[in-house]
Amino acid sequence: MGALFAFLHRAIMQGIPLLLGSTGEILTEKSGHLNLGIPGIMYVGGISGVIGSFLYEQSVGPANINPVLAILIPLLCSLVGSLLMGLIYCFLTVTLRANQNVTGLALTTFGTGFGNFFGGSLIKLSGNDVPSITLTATSNVFRTTFPFAGKLGSVGTLLFSYSFLAYAAVIIAILAAWVLGRTRVGLNLRAVGESPATADAAGINVNRYKYFATCIGSMIAGLGGLYYVFDYANGVWSNNAFGDRGWLAIALVIFCVWRPNISIFGSILFGGLFIVHNYIPNIDVSTQELIKMTPYLVTIIVLVATSMRKKRETQPPASLGLSYFREER
Amino acid sequence: MSVPAIELQDITKTFGHIIANKNVNLVVNRGEILSILGENGSGKTTLMNMIAGIYYPDNGRILIDGQEVVIRSPKDAFKYKIGMIHQHFKLVDVFSAAENIVLGLEDEKFNMKEASARVAKIASQYGFDIDPARKIYEMSVSEKQTVEIIKVLYRGADILILDEPTAVLTPQETEKLFAVLRRMRQDGKAIIIITHKLHEVLSLSDKVAVLRKGEYIGTVETKTATEASLTEMMVGKKVSLNIDRSEPSKNEERLIVRGIDCVSSEGVRLLDDVSFTARSGEILGIAGVAGSGQRELLEAIAGLVPLTGGEIIYNNPKNGQKEDLRNKTPLQIRELGVRLSFVPEDRLGMGLVGNMDIIDNMMLRSYGKGKSMFVHRKEPKELAEKIIEDLEVNTPSATTPVRRLSGGNVQKVLVGREISVRPTVLMAAYPVRGLDINSSYMIYNLLNQQKENGVAVIFVGEDLDVLMELCDRILVICAGRVTGIVDGRTAKKEELGLLMTNAGKEA
Numbered sequence: 001m002g003a004l005f006a007f008l009h010r011a012i013m014q015g016i017p018l019l020l021g022s023t024g025e026i027l028t029e030k031s032g033h034l035n036l037g038i039p040g041i042m043y044v045g046g047i048s049g050v051i052g053s054f055l056y057e058q059s060v061g062p063a064n065i066n067p068v069l070a071i072l073i074p075l076l077c078s079l080v081g082s083l084l085m086g087l088i089y090c091f092l093t094v095t096l097r098a099n100q101n102v103t104g105l106a107l108t109t110f111g112t113g114f115g116n117f118f119g120g121s122l123i124k125l126s127g128n129d130v131p132s133i134t135l136t137a138t139s140n141v142f143r144t145t146f147p148f149a150g151k152l153g154s155v156g157t158l159l160f161s162y163s164f165l166a167y168a169a170v171i172i173a174i175l176a177a178w179v180l181g182r183t184r185v186g187l188n189l190r191a192v193g194e195s196p197a198t199a200d201a202a203g204i205n206v207n208r209y210k211y212f213a214t215c216i217g218s219m220i221a222g223l224g225g226l227y228y229v230f231d232y233a234n235g236v237w238s239n240n241a242f243g244d245r246g247w248l249a250i251a252l253v254i255f256c257v258w259r260p261n262i263s264i265f266g267s268i269l270f271g272g273l274f275i276v277h278n279y280i281p282n283i284d285v286s287t288q289e290l291i292k293m294t295p296y297l298v299t300i301i302v303l304v305a306t307s308m309r310k311k312r313e314t315q316p317p318a319s320l321g322l323s324y325f326r327e328e329r
Numbered sequence: 330m331s332v333p334a335i336e337l338q339d340i341t342k343t344f345g346h347i348i349a350n351k352n353v354n355l356v357v358n359r360g361e362i363l364s365i366l367g368e369n370g371s372g373k374t375t376l377m378n379m380i381a382g383i384y385y386p387d388n389g390r391i392l393i394d395g396q397e398v399v400i401r402s403p404k405d406a407f408k409y410k411i412g413m414i415h416q417h418f419k420l421v422d423v424f425s426a427a428e429n430i431v432l433g434l435e436d437e438k439f440n441m442k443e444a445s446a447r448v449a450k451i452a453s454q455y456g457f458d459i460d461p462a463r464k465i466y467e468m469s470v471s472e473k474q475t476v477e478i479i480k481v482l483y484r485g486a487d488i489l490i491l492d493e494p495t496a497v498l499t500p501q502e503t504e505k506l507f508a509v510l511r512r513m514r515q516d517g518k519a520i521i522i523i524t525h526k527l528h529e530v531l532s533l534s535d536k537v538a539v540l541r542k543g544e545y546i547g548t549v550e551t552k553t554a555t556e557a558s559l560t561e562m563m564v565g566k567k568v569s570l571n572i573d574r575s576e577p578s579k580n581e582e583r584l585i586v587r588g589i590d591c592v593s594s595e596g597v598r599l600l601d602d603v604s605f606t607a608r609s610g611e612i613l614g615i616a617g618v619a620g621s622g623q624r625e626l627l628e629a630i631a632g633l634v635p636l637t638g639g640e641i642i643y644n645n646p647k648n649g650q651k652e653d654l655r656n657k658t659p660l661q662i663r664e665l666g667v668r669l670s671f672v673p674e675d676r677l678g679m680g681l682v683g684n685m686d687i688i689d690n691m692m693l694r695s696y697g698k699g700k701s702m703f704v705h706r707k708e709p710k711e712l713a714e715k716i717i718e719d720l721e722v723n724t725p726s727a728t729t730p731v732r733r734l735s736g737g738n739v740q741k742v743l744v745g746r747e748i749s750v751r752p753t754v755l756m757a758a759y760p761v762r763g764l765d766i767n768s769s770y771m772i773y774n775l776l777n778q779q780k781e782n783g784v785a786v787i788f789v790g791e792d793l794d795v796l797m798e799l800c801d802r803i804l805v806i807c808a809g810r811v812t813g814i815v816d817g818r819t820a821k822k823e824e825l826g827l828l829m830t831n832a833g834k835e836a
Contacts, residue, residue: 184431184439191421191432198419201383202433203404312423312466326383 005154007272007279009161013232015271016166017042017224021249022256022263023173024221029253030180031213032193032319033093036104038221039246040111041085045222046229047115048081049074050237053138053230054122062137070141074226082222085111086215094210097323108246116239132238139235165227170264172220177261189213193317196324206324224249248274251299257306257314270295332395334359334519335380335411335488340389342375346725349375353389353545355521355538357488362510362520364530364551366563367540368765370723370735373523374416376540377490380521381413382406393488404433409488412481416492416523418473420465427461430480451482455509471502478509489513491522495529496763507533525765527556539563542723564767572773572798574817575781577611582644583785584630584754589639589655591625591809599625601809603639607754607785609646612776614800614817615789618829622809623789624674627756630787631671632659643667646753670752672744674759674789676736680743683732687713687724690731691746716745720771737768744772748779755779758789773799793822805829 021042028035035041053074057065089107092098122133142163149160180186191199192209200206228245229237252270256262273295277288306314337355341348349372357363367373378384380391382403390397393409400406406413420429427445431437445461452459457475465473474494481489491510495503510520510533524530530537530551537554539546539562546562584607591600600622607613615623628634630641632654641654645666652665662669673679681690691709698705713727720741724734731739740760748755757776761769776799780786790796796803800817805828813828 184435187424187428187431187439188433191424194421194423195419198421198429199433201381201403201413201415201419203402203407204433312464315423318422 002154003279005158007276008268009158010275011268011272012158012162012166013271014275015267015269016162016169017228017232017245018249018252018270019173019263019267020169020224020227021221021246022252022267023169023176023260024217024219024224025250025253026180026217026256026258026260026263027176027189027220028214028217029258029320030189030193030317031210032196032317032322032324033089033210033214034100034104034321035089035107035214035217036101036250037085037089037107037111038104038218038250039244040108040114041082041218041221042111042225042228042246042249043115043242044085044111044225045078045082045219046225046242047118047237048222049078049226050122050133050135050229051118052077053135053235054126054133057135057137062135065137065141067141067144070138074138074142074230078222078226079219082218082225083215085222086218089218090211090214093323094207094214097325100321100323112240115242119237119239122237130238132236132241135230135235135237137235139230142230142235163227163231165223165231169223169227173260173264176220177259180260190317193319196319197326200324200326206326221249248295251296254316255295255299255302257302258316269298273298331358333357333392334361334394336392336395337376337380338390338392340376340379340386340391342372342379342384342386342388348543350379350386350540351543351545353540355545355548357519357521357536359487359517359519360514361536362514362522362534363548364534364537365521365523365540366525366527366530366537366559368542368563368737368767370542370738371540371563371765372543373540374492377413377492377521377523380406380411380488380490382411383413407484407486410484410486411488411490412484412486413490414474414477414481414492414494416494416496418477420473420476422466423464425462425464426459426468426476426479429465429476430461430483432480434484448479448483451479455482455512457509471498471506474498474506487517488519489521491520493523493525495524495526503529525763527559527766530554530559531556541565560766563765572770572795573777574799574801575777577608577780577801579610579783580608581610581646582606583609583646584787585642585644586630587640587642589626589629589641590637591622591629591634592637599809600629600636603806603809603811605804605811605814607787609753609785610780610783611801612780612786612788612799612817614796614803615787615806616793616796616803616825616829617806619791621806621829623806624758625809626806627671627673627758627787627789630654630754630756631669632657632662643669643754668750668753670747670750670755672740672747672755672757672760674762676739676743677732681731681739684730686728686730687717687722687742688727690742691716691749694746694750712746712749716742716749720745720775736763737765740764740772741768744775748775751782752779752784754785754787756787756789759791760788761795762791793825796825797822 021038025035025038056073085107089103092103093100123131126133145163146160149156188204189209192206196206228242248270252263252266256266277291333356335357337353340350340353342350353376365373375384379386382400382405385401391400398409427441427448430448431444448461459475494506513520534551536548537551538548541563587604588602589600593599603626617623625634629636636655643652643654654662677683688710691712692704695709696704717724717727722738722741724738731742760772776786776788788800797817797820802814803817803820804814805812805825807829
């Protein structure tokens with residue numbers, strides 16, 4: 001029983017970056033833009049936070065950090081970093097109508113390189129023996145949780161032992177689902193992604209919706225990178241440790257059929273599948289790798305199932321991946 | 330003299346080198362229906378899009394109630410109470426009717442329940458039948474159109490623009506729509522309607538404005554106009570609205586279809602024991618209610634649909650051999666030396682590639698020619714230029730993507746390509762759908778020429794008058810069964826109508 005709770009706890013921790021990434025990508029895709037730059041954007045979101053926090057810790061010393069600033073500085077850096085990535089994507093795909101897949105893949109390559117470059121630089125600056133930066137002081141502030149969490153036994157740990165970013169991720173997902181499904185803004189946004197010409201004829205500013213959805217989506221996804229560094233990895237940045245979580249987030253979008261509220265559970269499932277090999281005794285490395293594959297396998301099964309059922313509501317937005325130009329004939 | 334609801338002065342719009350509209354002037358009063366008439370590509374839709382804020386004019390003035398206005402976006406158009414019902418519906422398929430109707434509105438509280446109630450109220454006021462909660466993808470074409478109309482009424486529009494609203498409707502649906510439009514006219518709304526069908530213009534509108542190649546020709550009172558006078562204004566010269574039908578000659582049995590059956594993947598019987606003979610030097614018309622199996626019949630002959638029974642015998646005029654075409658692929662059919670041309674219903678889906686230019690589309694028929702590994706571009710280029718010249722295709726150049734051409738010009742390119750291979754059998758499905766009068770008659774003449782050259786022509790049409798004027802024999806199909814083959818010269822409309830609907834009673 002204890003092992004199960006411990007596993008679920010880790011699965012949720014593992015799932016939060018995926019949840020933030022997929023919520024961001026859902027908002028973006030609902031505007032008709034397939035942002036394959038999400039892995040790069042999450043990476044930039046992580047390293048931007050690390051840069052901010054590193055400079056702050058260096059200037060005042062790790063022991064003297066102000067808890068409020070220790071959170072605000074990396075948070076703002078992360079948001080600005082991922083916002084800039086989102087703006088680059090928007091400028092290229094919305095304003096210049098560049099191919100979305102190419103732009104997205106370029107951003108992922110760029111974001112990873114950007115992160116590794118500055119990660120490497122900071123490691124050199126810090127003069128560490130190991131190839132990583134450790135920001136324990138900031139991470140401790142980030143990981144502050146409910147004071148009563150430890151007193152409620154394993155259930156308390158399972159429900160209340162997370163940092164504010166984890167709860168924020170769930171709230172953001174619920175909020176996103178509510179906006180998409182129940183508000184005028186959500187209706188308009190979905191119309192833009194389904195049929196921009198229709199939205200345009202209905203008087204909706206298509207490009208503004210695309211810009212806002214993509215940029216806000218990028219910032220939410222960037223928080224996933226921040227969460228990964230300061231919560232999941234306890235403030236330790238090493239290059240390429242983020243792995244393929246960005247792609248998992250994109251797979252999760254398909255898995256949860258473009259609904260952020262389903263993504264909350266989907267992210268825990270994906271997180272669990274991603275780490276379950278650590279909890280199965282006596283398996284060799286090759287089996288571990290096979291088990292790590294399961295999230296993608298599940299996504300393919302969902303794709304096959306939704307395609308076969310042909311239910312219109314579970315299909316991707318109709319204009320996903322297509323540029324829109326009003327006067328095109 | 331009251332102030333007109335909307336007035337256009339000297340409106341000009343160009344796309345690159347194409348002049349879509351040049352110095353157009355229009356006046357519409359309240360309580361009046363104005364028809365806009367013009368051939369394909371004469372700039373009717375472009376003009377209306379400028380009033381609706383989709384395009385912005387390069388030059389000219391728009392006046393609403395006597396005041397000059399600037400319409401930069403659809404939102405501005407709503408502000409001046411202008412609503413447009415587009416030819417290609419602007420609806421989101423996965424949304425409900427009510428969601429589509431309130432889409433983009435900002436000034437009222439977001440409440441789907443209240444919105445649905447208002448939709449129902451407007452519907453009952455004008456005699457529409459609609460369920461606000463139904464999804465668009467579950468609706469028929471005429472229901473979708475109803476949603477579009479309610480959408481503009483919901484926004485309080487009193488200047489309505491309808492772009493070819495009847496092109497997709499059955500005669501009964503059209504009558505219903507016209508009744509609604511007449512009721513709106515009584516309510517004092519100003520209505521502009523674009524249509525190709527002259528009898529609709531004459532029966533519905535108060536005034537008719539005519540455009541020709543983007544230029545404004547003039548506005549006439551409907552009561553003083555006739556079909557002939559309007560056609561002359563549209564085309565710029567007198568057009569004889571008669572088809573010369575020559576006596577069929579050199580008749581040989583070219584294509585013998587015997588008892589073919591076809592079952593869809595859902596198990597529905599699409600063709601049931603269909604037999605007929607297509608003769609050379611003759612036009613065989615195929616009449617039937619839409620979706621009775623016409624499409625499957627032609628596709629079966631072209632080798633695109635597998636059959637479950639029967640045979641299709643082709644009588645080769647070169648060597649007199651008989652070939653069974655059943656269940657052969659189009660390529661195998663061509664390799665047998667069978668010269669079969671097919672003008673499919675879905676022009677840009679099956680006939681041409683929209684993103685490719687005219688030359689490349691010619692190559693779709695000839696890419697296999699030549700010995701070297703490179704394709705030959707010279708012949709297709711000459712062919713493209715010949716078709717543009719002979720068939721008067723209105724295009725900036727032979728390298729323009731086909732999707733940029735208007736419907737009539739797309740069809741000319743397709744028909745031109747198909748007859749250029751000098752076929753022995755030519756099949757055309759609805760070749761004049763969406764085409765204006767001049768283009769339609771051009772296509773009829775092309776078919777007649779082919780017939781005189783000894784081609785066996787199979788023509789699927791929807792207009793019975795045309796079928797009876799053009800075809801030598803008319804085959805009537807109903808629910809996948811042949812219900813009769815009648816002589817085109819002596820056929821009666823009533824007789825065809827009966828055959829089209831009452832297969833069950835006769836069987």
